[in-house]
Amino acid sequence: MKNKICFIGGGNMASSLIGGLINNAYASELISATDPDKGKLDQLAQQFSINVTTDNQTAVQGADVIVLAVKPQVLAEVCNSIKEALQGKPALIISIAAGIRSTDIDRWLGNNNAIVRCMPNTPSLIQAGATGLYANPQTSATQKDAAEQILAAAGITLWVEDEALLDAVTAVSGSGPAYFFLFMEAMQRAGTQLGLDEKTAGLLAKQTALGAARMALEGEDDPATLRAKVTSKGGTTAAAIASFEANGFEQIIQQALSAARDRAIELADELGKQ
Numbered sequence: 001m002k003n004k005i006c007f008i009g010g011g012n013m014a015s016s017l018i019g020g021l022i023n024n025a026y027a028s029e030l031i032s033a034t035d036p037d038k039g040k041l042d043q044l045a046q047q048f049s050i051n052v053t054t055d056n057q058t059a060v061q062g063a064d065v066i067v068l069a070v071k072p073q074v075l076a077e078v079c080n081s082i083k084e085a086l087q088g089k090p091a092l093i094i095s096i097a098a099g100i101r102s103t104d105i106d107r108w109l110g111n112n113n114a115i116v117r118c119m120p121n122t123p124s125l126i127q128a129g130a131t132g133l134y135a136n137p138q139t140s141a142t143q144k145d146a147a148e149q150i151l152a153a154a155g156i157t158l159w160v161e162d163e164a165l166l167d168a169v170t171a172v173s174g175s176g177p178a179y180f181f182l183f184m185e186a187m188q189r190a191g192t193q194l195g196l197d198e199k200t201a202g203l204l205a206k207q208t209a210l211g212a213a214r215m216a217l218e219g220e221d222d223p224a225t226l227r228a229k230v231t232s233k234g235g236t237t238a239a240a241i242a243s244f245e246a247n248g249f250e251q252i253i254q255q256a257l258s259a260a261r262d263r264a265i266e267l268a269d270e271l272g273k274q
């Protein structure tokens with residue numbers, strides 16, 4: 001694909017996506033980035049040989065794809081700053097800003113834009129991300145492919161048909177890394193209480209998480225089958241699983257994810273008022 005891609009905001013996520021694109025042999029001369037911080041831009045230019053500028057309006061002119069990679073709190077102001085430069089020059093808008101609905105972005109930019117809204121997660125920073133994507137009705141199939149190509153540079157991509165489902169994506173994978181970190185922390189502490197030193201318990205917990213995730217992703221079996229295979233009747237794993245179940249593990253997870261989904265809706269309502 002030969003799209004000119006302009007990243008507004010040259011922070012962590014932009015840098016990760018640009019790095020992924022360059023690794024996938026995307027032409028660096030087709031990529032540009034903007035940021036108020038000249039130092040950050042110099043670093044991006046040096047690392048990836050892309051075009052950089054502090055001027056958002058100049059940067060978006062001639063771009064086929066504009067990636068909004070700024071914090072949600074400044075997105076309205078950024079859209080306002082590029083609105084005029086986009087008039088009569090339709091481009092695909094990709095927003096990775098957490099929690100801002102496509103309808104709000106469309107309103108801030110002037111109506112009728114092709115917008116793909118994405119919900120990536122933190123492992124995107126090491127190209128192991130999971131991103132949910134939603135395309136508004138103005139987005140063409142070719143533009144959807146372009147969006148997927150950019151986000152796939154940071155991990156796996158999955159489309160949802162209904163934008164409201166991005167709140168569920170937020171609850172599962174957006175906030176999800178923190179749940180697994182919490183689980184690792186708890187396993188490390190429990191291992192320490194059982195007599196292991198902290199470092200050993202921590203490493204065992206982390207490597208076990210990695211191994212389990214790889215088996216679930218790379219093998220034929222689903223997680224329930226994998227679990228059944230390692231849970232012998234009357235054994236140690238069965239004792240632990242019975243304890244989890246007796247303490248309402250399933251309900252704890254369901255309630256936590258519902259709380260995350262509800263908070264995502266509240267935040268989108270608040271941020272959309274900007």
Ligand SMILES: NC(=O)c1ccc[n+]([C@@H]2O[C@H](COP(=O)([O-])OP(=O)(O)OC[C@H]3O[C@@H](n4cnc5c(N)ncnc54)[C@H](OP(=O)(O)O)[C@@H]3O)[C@@H](O)[C@H]2O)c1
Pocket residue numbers: 008009010011012013014034035036037040056069070071072074077078096097098119120121122123124125
């Ligand atoms: N990091 C993640 O794991 C993750 C996961 C999911 C979603 N996201 C979303 O991705 C977006 C970017 O996150 P991030 O972690 O990359 O944030 P970040 O590192 O703070 O990057 C945002 C960059 O935008 C710059 N910026 C601020 N105002 C600007 C303007 N008017 N024009 C151009 N650039 C401007 C910021 O500069 P200053 O620092 O000088 O303000 C900063 O360098 C956020 O909306 C976040 O919700 C991130």
